[in-house]
Amino acid sequence: MRKLVLLGAGYGNMRIMLRLLTKDLPDDIEITLVDRTPFHSLKTEFYGLAAGTVSDSEVRVALPIHDRLKVVGGEIIEIRPDEKCVYLDDGVQIKYDELVIGLGCEDNYHDVPGAAEYTYSIQTIGKSRIAHERILGFGAGATIGIVGAGLSGIELASELRESRPDLNIKLFDRSPRILRDFPERLSNYVKGWFDDHNVDVVSNSNITRVEPNALYNHEETIPVDAVVWTAGIRPVASVQNIETEKDSSGRVVLNMHHQLPSFNDVYVVGDCASLPYAPSAQVAEEQAEQIVKVLRLVWSGEALPEKMPEIKLKGFLGSLGKKQGFAYLADRTVTGRIARLLKSGVLWMYKWHNG
Numbered sequence: 001m002r003k004l005v006l007l008g009a010g011y012g013n014m015r016i017m018l019r020l021l022t023k024d025l026p027d028d029i030e031i032t033l034v035d036r037t038p039f040h041s042l043k044t045e046f047y048g049l050a051a052g053t054v055s056d057s058e059v060r061v062a063l064p065i066h067d068r069l070k071v072v073g074g075e076i077i078e079i080r081p082d083e084k085c086v087y088l089d090d091g092v093q094i095k096y097d098e099l100v101i102g103l104g105c106e107d108n109y110h111d112v113p114g115a116a117e118y119t120y121s122i123q124t125i126g127k128s129r130i131a132h133e134r135i136l137g138f139g140a141g142a143t144i145g146i147v148g149a150g151l152s153g154i155e156l157a158s159e160l161r162e163s164r165p166d167l168n169i170k171l172f173d174r175s176p177r178i179l180r181d182f183p184e185r186l187s188n189y190v191k192g193w194f195d196d197h198n199v200d201v202v203s204n205s206n207i208t209r210v211e212p213n214a215l216y217n218h219e220e221t222i223p224v225d226a227v228v229w230t231a232g233i234r235p236v237a238s239v240q241n242i243e244t245e246k247d248s249s250g251r252v253v254l255n256m257h258h259q260l261p262s263f264n265d266v267y268v269v270g271d272c273a274s275l276p277y278a279p280s281a282q283v284a285e286e287q288a289e290q291i292v293k294v295l296r297l298v299w300s301g302e303a304l305p306e307k308m309p310e311i312k313l314k315g316f317l318g319s320l321g322k323k324q325g326f327a328y329l330a331d332r333t334v335t336g337r338i339a340r341l342l343k344s345g346v347l348w349m350y351k352w353h354n355g
Contacts, residue, residue: 001030004295005086005096007076009035009063010043012269012284012291013102014354019292021066026299032070032094034086037125039063040354043104044281045347046122047152050131050228051159053322059125061354076103076238081263098265098298100291101252105233105271105279108249114210115147119229122152134226140166145215145224147207148231149173151318154190156228161197162321169198170224172205172217174231182328189335193320207231233279235272247274256308257294258287267291277313286311317343 004020006013013033020031040061048054063071074088079101086094107123109115120131135144144160146153149171157171171194177187178194178201194201202217209216215224234240234250244260245253251274252260258273260266269291270284277283290308297304315329317339325340327333334342 002026002028002097002299003095004029004031004098004100005094006031006033006100006102007035007079007086008102008104008270009033009037009040010102010104010270010284011281012288013100014040014061015285015288016100016102016269016292017064017069018354019289020295021064021069025068029299030068030070031066032072032096033063034072034074034076034088034094036073036075038071038073041125042347042350043123046125046128047156047159049125049128050120050122050135050156051163052132052136053159053163056125056129061351064355079238079242081242081244081260081266084265096265098267098295100267100269101239101272102269102284103236103239103272106236107229108232108234109229110232112207112210115207115229118210118212119147119227121229122156123233131228135160135164135167138167138225141168142225143168143170143223145170145172145222145227147172147205147215147227147229149175149178149201150230151316153230154178155319156230157199158193158197158320158324159322161199168200170200170202170222172202172207172215172231174205176203183333186326186328186333186335189333190318190320190326193324197321233271239268239272249274251275257304258291259294267294275311277311280313280316282313282316283311286313317346319343 042059078087121127215222271279319325327339
C-alpha cells in the first residue's frame, strides 16, 4: 500500500480527508493521521472556550471513520524528509510515501522579555482551558490585559466582556486603529462596540516587557492580574527545525504545487506555509483543495499543471459577543446582527459537513 501521512488534524488536513475518503480513493492508498488529540479542534472558536462562553464539546469535531484511515495519537518531535520518516515522542517512527504537514502554529512572543513565562495562550484547546481557569478565578475588578488586536484578540475581548462584565479589560493594539488594513467604517464599528462596553483599547502600543502582575507599554507600567497573548504566531518547533527555505516569519517556502522544493513528496498546508495571505482556516481549506488535486495526479502518474489557479478568499467574519459581529465580504463591510448570524451559520455548516 502507498502511504499518505497527514500531520495534524487542523482545517487543512480535515478538508483533505473529506475529499479523499470517498469511493474515488485509489485502492492502493492508505492514509495515516497523526495528532496529539483524537478529534479536530475548532481553533477559530477557542476565544469562547477561554472566555467561558462555550464548552469543550462545542469546539470539537469527531475525526472521520474509514477502513483505510489510521489515526495515531502522539506528539511529533522531528520530521525528516531525507529519511521519509516522522518521529514521535514515544519512540514511534512513521514512514511515508507522501506527507502533508498541517501542524499549525504557536505564539510568537517577538523576544519580549517575560511574554512566554507570564502570559496565557489560546493557541491550543488545552492552553485555552488553562486561560479560562485562571480568568474564572479572579474576583470583580480584576484587570485582564489582551496583547494583540487582531481577530483573535478582538473576539476574546468582546466575548470576555459579555462573560465577565465585572472585569476590567485592556486590549493592546500596536496599530493606530483597530483592523487598520480594512475600511475605516469597519474599524469604527468595532472600536465603537468596545467604547460602549467599557473595553479599553490602547492604540499605538508597544509591549516591551511582561512581569507576573504588570505590562510595560513603551515606558509606562500598567498593573494587570493576567495577560493573554494574541500578538502573532509562528510555525511549531518541529516545522521550524526542518532544513528547508523559510520566509521572514519562519513559514516554509513552497513551490507552486505546495511542495517542498527539494522534496516533492512533502506538502505543507495551513499556518506553516509561506503564502501571500494572512494565516486562516479559509486559506488552509483552499490550499487543501489544490493539494488533493495534485495528489490525485501524482497517484495516477499524470503530469502536474504548469500553473496553479490563484487562491481566492471570500473575506472574513468576526464576532463581538453573541449578538453582534463584523464582516468583510467581496470588498463590502457588514456589521451588526447580520454579520453575527453569518458567522454562526458558517460554523454550523462546517460542523455539519464534517460530521
